[in-house]
Amino acid sequence: MKFRTTTLALAVGVALGTAPSYAADSNSGQVKEEAVERIAVVGSRGAPRSVDDSPVPIDLIGAEELEKSGNTDMLELLKGTVPSFNVHTNPISDAASLVKPANLRGLSSDSTLILVNGKRRHRASVIALLGGGINDGAQGPDISVIPSSALKQVEVLRDGAAAQYGSDAIAGVMNFVLKDDAEGGSFTVRHGSYYEGDGDTTEFSGNIGMPLTPDGFANISFQYKNSDATSRSQQRSDAQGLIDGGNTAVSPLTQVWGSPEINDDITIFGNFGLDLGNDREAYMFGNFSERDVRGGFYYRNPHTRGGVYSNGDTDDDGVSNLLIADLDGIGVGGECSPVNITTGNVLTQDDYINNVANNDNCFAFNEILPGGFTPNFGGNIVDTGLTMGTRGQIDDTFSYDVSGSVGRNESSYIIFDTVNGSLGPDTPRDFAPGKHIQLEKFFNIDLVKEIEVGLEAPLVIAGGYEYHSESFEVIAGEEASFIAGPYTDQGFGIGSNGFPGFKPSAAGKFSRQNYAFYVDVEAQFTEDFLMGYAIRYEDYSSFGDTTNFKVTAQYDVTDDFSLRGSVSTGFRAPTVGQANYANVQTNLDGGVLVDSALLPPTNAVAVQLGANELTPEESESMAFGAVWSLDDFHFTLDYYHIEVTDRVSQSAKLDLSAEDKAILKADGVPNVDSIQQVSFFTNDFDTTTEGFDFVANYSTALLSGDTTFSLAYNYNKTTVDDYTPEITGVGKVSRLENDLPNHRGTFTWAQNWDDFSMFTRVNYYGEYQGVHVDWIGTPDEPGTEINADAEVTVDIEVTYHAMEDLKISVGAQNIFDEYPSRLDFKEQTGSDNNRWGGQYYETSPFGFNGGFYYLKATYSF
Template sequence: MSTKFRSGTLALAISMALGTLSTHAAEADSSKKAEQEVERIAVVGSRGAPRSVDDSPVPIDLIGAEELEKSGNTDMLELVKGTVPSFNVQTNPISDAASLVRPANLRGLSSDSTLILVNGKRRHRASVIALLGGGINDGAQGPDISVIPSAALKQVEVLRDGAAAQYGSDAIAGVMNFVLKNDADGGSFTVRHGSYYEGDGDTTEINGNIGLELTKDGFANLSFQYKNADATSRSVQRPDAQGLINAGNTSVSDLAQIWGSPEINDDITIFANFGLDLGNDREAYMFGNYSERDVRGGFYFRNPHIRGGVYSNDGGNSLLVADLDGLNNGIECPAVNITTDNVLGQADYGLIADPNTAVGQNCFAFNEMLPGGFTPNFGGNIIDTSITMGTRGEINDSLSYDISGSVGRNASSYVIFDTLNASLGPESPRDFHPGEHIQLEKFFNVDLVKELEVGIEAPLVIAGGYEYHQESFDVIAGDVASYTAGPLTDQGFGIGSNGFPGFKPSAAGSFSRQNYAFYVDVEAQYTEKFLMGYALRYEDYSTFGDTTNYKVSAQYSVTDDFSLRASMSSGFRAPTVGQANYSNVQTSLEGGLLVDSALLPATNPVAKQLGATELTPEESDSIAFGAVWQLEGFHFTLDYYHIEVTDRISQSTKYNLSDEDKTKLKADGVPNVDSIQQVSFFTNDFDTTTEGIDFIANYTTGLLDGDAVFSLAYNWNETTVDSYTAITGEGKVSRLENDLPNHRGTFTWAQSWEDINMFARVNYFGEFQGVHVDWIGTPEEPGTEINADAEVTVDVEVTYYATDELSVSLGAQNIFDVYPSKLDFEEQTGSPNNSWGGKYYETSPFGFNGGFYYLKATYRF
């Protein structure tokens, strides 16, 4: 049995395209370096025999295992971003659950507009919904691809074309397929350690892979990765915190609020891939994973003069003072007006803070417990598991089958540290478990492929199949202290763990739906030079009904070295079960002030009153055309795409609540209503058009007594919001259109000699909209946004092969320590400089942590 993973019967009918810079860079290294050559076919491929990627009607980036290893980053999101210019992902500080599972963007569309596959099979979603997703990803719920270790991968395929007619929901922007290694022998073990130039963010990773025989007719390929990453800080002291310190408050931290990457602990993932030859052209396969990690990141500083529901309820004019027995008993708690920059030094505060007086024994302010304010930390434990089992083979020479079933589960157990439930008074705990989200998905597929001789150049390939999908989203209630209304509730103190109130039992539950699909596609090689593909898919959902989508693609070889390709398709993205049913309370900055905001289901009465309607699918129409050209060591591809998406799903703008609204929310079981200032909901409210160009050029030559590969990749991408209402708002429109750079490019030089390899990549990031604390302003009230300058970063790695088995690499990302634009609000808007403690604009497409250097050693066997 061949241990090559067979693609013809596994994949759905997307005709393959050109491999890009990653493939060529991987091929530059000689086989003696113990790295197997990357195949120039893709698992996500033709229904017939594997087709050369150069002969296909749609473009794909094919990234080999060795290319993935050349990056010093250990996060799969960053690895792909460094290779595919149309793929963007940002560093997310103080971003609620989006800091636990970072959302990414292909071609400027939301993270759940890209379908994720492993070995050609649909990957389950993460349980995290990105409520603070930087505008583009607000409310997105995509899969968590950061759990996939590079050590487990043979290659990654990024299909840059709509494919909903083949795969169903989510494939509007494209498809990413992660192909697991299937070697039956050999393996590797790698240790990597790195740190940022500023001396923080220390990251240590250990990973390994081993291939074993599974009897004489099969393979078992096992991979693991374990890593820890310290937090980073790119912060300055907040002016309000410094003002408290200057006024004599000695309890305020030197950095009251941290902007940086979160701390990641005990990040372990195990992947296994099995195959067994059953004889008679039949085989069984199984693959799956177990992954777990703990994440902890920063949150906003709670000022001890003004934080609502804890220290003051009138914006800092007076202190919020509790009558602990609630009866006064002849002892009236005096009002404490905040008349100085440090209320701790005021005589009237001293009266209530002195436990030796009757007033002090009966009255309480949280300044006694936390005199310097407090800064919660938000985090969680993420557990991701999956298993896929199936069999495939040939019934006869012209008919093949693939039958499989999959189960995927992602659970996010949230934790918020160093905060309090103010309504519990001085008895409040400081750490809480606000609850848990669980995403569970089950899949069943039957795929059939038939080849027919009809008198054209090659047999007509007819593929068809059936898919069943069941999805559930569970909300698990938090610990009682995280949501309970304590004895001080009626005195105006906030309910629930401040910053992320726990899920009440009344909000807990399991929400589910089912859908099934039938699909058919045809691939016809009419002549030696002309290929066409056709696909049609019907899908029916138990919630909103059915949808039918199509795709037509073509490829024409003008000469042996030059070909043209094109595609046209429709697509859709179904609202997730979580988006349709999720409710939550979060703390965010609005107009520069901390406010508590509730996210409501679109079916909630208050949401309906504000204009919400039941969610329906997004729909898309895409066209693309391009060319492939080979010439004397050069390889070029140029592709244009145009994607129109209607009824896009996202989180609405935030609406201020009336007293009537609050009464309705209380009746509906929403926690902490009295301290909630705003509400939002998921909605289908706006339409967009995204268009762009991908250009790829590769050149292979001998250079400096070695072999060299030069690769250039460029992407121009522009999104325009065609229509929207006040539900979406101008601020979100600005973020959708401007946050990501319109121009991205990479230039790579891979050089190999007898015992040394060198890899260098220049990354270009065009101008982008810099935004801080999600505050997009208006003409009347300027926000934090600026037009940030274009930047260039450089990544370098040098590898020395000490023996055939052992190699040592030294490298750096962003070797010249380039940072995005510094925050300068005073110059830009007239607001105080660095009001919230950040140094750099957080929307930077290349991050804000600066240069990172690393050392790694790899042993292959």
């Protein structure tokens, strides 16, 4: 059963590299059935249109292209197809390693609205506190839980759409359309590995369509996979110095830069529909997803790590001192006085041997962890969602869609192989520091009415109401992860080192509600001229209301050439988590590991340092473009200009005074004595992002087969217009402006024969700013920025149709094993050694793992 337009919007997208574009039949004025199947549920609220009539730019990625991309991660699939979409690998990034943030058009991950079947998707509970500048503090949905096996197509609206969909649609909208077949299915087995011999990935996925009574469908998809970790590291220079000094307990590789290990990653998606008769249907879709992630962290040097091994230069003699606990509780000053570290291996010093190793009353962590230690950070992510609704027509001109949704994302954090220094020799090594839970509920009523007013086509008036409730919950960790143990007063750090647990006083549930009304009008003034108007009023319980608008237009200059454009305002509401979350994390400052506290912007210390209660980001967007079809060629060119004011992000790390620490203690923040810095969420800077997208498709017969060529290119530039240097910092400004390449492009060649098919993609990444930790030459020192080289990678997949229902594919991503620019340590520091163990810049737009090959078999039934 096929319904008229009843959901949020209908416009036609263009398939990038999968199939030729389809157009309306010029004689009948109706869209061909094959074209209707490629309609995107984003953009405008009018009837289905051909790609030439779309007033806004949309990329449509079909199931066939998703299958040929050779990757199991949805983020990587999209990155290879949409040039304005970027994802970083994020090694050693705290929670950002668990849920990777992504960027559309250079804006933060929570500036892109995510829909499933046209309905808003809930956020992840993870806040990316180490988000590489662009995503610092971002909290967007977890796209990686959506398996390609469940999808009919992905639609990417590259235009601001907050006036239509509400918060988060500043950069654009992504809609994931689930399969709705009532019969058939497929089962796929895939295994691959990186050329380096690590990162082994095995995946099982499938889809089955079944009838749900004679008038409905039930379509179930699943994916299960495991991925080993990767390592592109070399030994840290300080660790090598310890080895050279005779410390045999130091690991040959103390710190790993690479992709995390992912275990038991399982996702189940269901999509259901039932014909109720009289042009009405009921629908339901949802998912259950769970995975375990474990990634690397910074090495704790047994001579210098404060709060565990060292208390610094306590006697002002220019030499670091070993931190020693008096097990009798007497403390510093007696026989357990600090030991000066005067050699390359304190374990061999007589004062250490006599005063610590051979003294039962004195304890240093060097006794149980003589080579230092490297924590691993990870967690268990559980994501669930359910949407139910009904839609239909009251008469030929009036349709409705009523739905309710609930989504929940839970992150249970784990930190392995670390210590709670204040517990001394009784410390556990693994800790559960707590959980975050994001819960969201939605209720939508969407109405569409067509009215004859004497124009070329009926006037389409759409109106609707949306109610949204969300909460962010912090659940306290196990006691050992936050407790101040018996050796706290002797200078040992409190809580699990690297990620102290959430104390009961910090736990709690924070919530808000908002509701919205919208009106859309779409008018076909003449056969060649279309305009659309949208206005949305939204009211939040936390900060008040906002009203936004959008105007779109499409003009057909000729039958083959048309112009389109849009003007809109938008907003992004700060999340409940951003407004209330507190945390302690480990980061690098001046080459030293320090503990930094993230405070709510309403905290007294944060206010004292310049924080204010968060307000929404506001945006103004303008876009215009052209669409040109010429025989088997199809071209689109679109320019965009996006101004965002009062952007929400995490501030720079600010140094703490003794007075600040006293206030923090009174507020119950853990591990205060070892905290050197604080940060908070703030609306501190404004940006302008502009660029253009060019897309070209050409289909022909070549080499005795069917051939499709596609070219997609994006130029994107972000400029920070206004900021406070003390709050945002010049380093973040440089990262916002320069970390992503200004130029991105893809060229694909899809070739089909009777028994074989081939898919090739060439990826171009322009120059970008090379950043690695806080290395000399990073943007924290203006004028010393490093530009990493542009690179080209090639992906290839060849498929053999062994039988009608069985196909076997072999392929490779980055087949020529290209790596990003290598850190030139000697040029930057005068030393051949790498201080932090990484070999490549973290900001590489295509990762740093090298080539990946795979074998895949798919059985269809």
